[in-house]
Amino acid sequence: MKLLITGATGFIGKHLLTALSASEHEVLCAVRRNSGTNEIKESGNIHITKVDFEDKEFLRQCLTGVDTVIHLAGQMGGYGIPYETFYRTNCELTRSLLDLAISVGVKHFIYCSTPGVLGFGKRLAREAEPYAPRNPYEQTKVAAEKIVIDTCKENDSIHYTIIRPDFVYGPGDTRRVKMYKGIKNKRFVLTTSGKSYLHPTYIDDVISGFMCCIGNENSYDDIFNIAAKSDVTSKEYLETIAECTKSSLIQINIGTKLSRAVAGVVDFLFQTFLHREGFVSKNKIDFLSMDHSSCITHAEECIGYVPKYSCQQGLKKTIEWCEKENLL
Numbered sequence: 001m002k003l004l005i006t007g008a009t010g011f012i013g014k015h016l017l018t019a020l021s022a023s024e025h026e027v028l029c030a031v032r033r034n035s036g037t038n039e040i041k042e043s044g045n046i047h048i049t050k051v052d053f054e055d056k057e058f059l060r061q062c063l064t065g066v067d068t069v070i071h072l073a074g075q076m077g078g079y080g081i082p083y084e085t086f087y088r089t090n091c092e093l094t095r096s097l098l099d100l101a102i103s104v105g106v107k108h109f110i111y112c113s114t115p116g117v118l119g120f121g122k123r124l125a126r127e128a129e130p131y132a133p134r135n136p137y138e139q140t141k142v143a144a145e146k147i148v149i150d151t152c153k154e155n156d157s158i159h160y161t162i163i164r165p166d167f168v169y170g171p172g173d174t175r176r177v178k179m180y181k182g183i184k185n186k187r188f189v190l191t192t193s194g195k196s197y198l199h200p201t202y203i204d205d206v207i208s209g210f211m212c213c214i215g216n217e218n219s220y221d222d223i224f225n226i227a228a229k230s231d232v233t234s235k236e237y238l239e240t241i242a243e244c245t246k247s248s249l250i251q252i253n254i255g256t257k258l259s260r261a262v263a264g265v266v267d268f269l270f271q272t273f274l275h276r277e278g279f280v281s282k283n284k285i286d287f288l289s290m291d292h293s294s295c296i297t298h299a300e301e302c303i304g305y306v307p308k309y310s311c312q313q314g315l316k317k318t319i320e321w322c323e324k325e326n327l328l
Helices: 013-019 054-062 085-104 134-153 177-184 203-213 234-244 256-274 283-289 296-301 310-324
Strands: 002-006 026-032 044-050 068-071 110-111 122-125 159-165 222-226 292-294
Touching: 002 013, 002 256, 013 026, 013 203, 044 054, 054 085, 068 085, 085 110, 085 134, 134 159, 159 203, 177 234, 177 292, 177 310, 203 222, 203 296, 222 296, 234 283, 234 310, 256 283
Parallel strands: 002 026, 002 068, 026 044, 068 110, 110 159, 122 292, 159 222
Antiparallel strands: none
């Protein structure tokens, strides 16, 4: 089977390529021309091509003969990013790539979305629950999901699979190093009860979820949550990080409302005077004080997904990688 992957230089993409390099699939990585490729390498079945995603004719040539597209590329959330950038990358690129895939006979389009499309405030949320996005990133992911579903329903020649990997982490992910370091050095304080649930998922389990969908007709025209076997409370998550860094968690519970109020003031001052997001913000407080985890029963029953890593096992490997890279 021939696959085309976008976003291969990203965190999930690099790990997925490692798994695919040991498979029989022929894999073409479509990488933006201004992206570095030092961390991904060509091998017997892995090939890299630099593309301009605005060049539809060249993209069409790349897609010719491809059986399955795995679309990982997207605009992640971040301070100061205009809505237009989210929409152009998450929606317009998805629409363009899907239309080109249909035109050359691609049979399967796998789209990487996020559980964030369902919002916060739900524990063990199921795939079919109503959309409730909170920010431009999640709003455009909702729009992209609808583009994929509606377009494929209108074209009998192609099937879709939408994967929503929950709170992905692991070796190679530097986004949370600052928090790990803060907990290790006792500069991080949990200011809420820590009783809300979240769903950290080790990268190897996420890759297993993608591999379960490739070439699997049971994944066609469906949405799957991919997450760890069990969710954990935010306090359990933070205490596990503290344990792995040989430290202890500091908790001063002032309540969610007061935490959000203080965070709002701090974030306002940082954005006003330093033009960047504050070291604490309402979003960060919500992340640790509101339930957001995913039910994986559907993926287990339909595509044979079997997560292997507990929060303790995954964080141990992740912290070991951080120490090896001198990040802590």
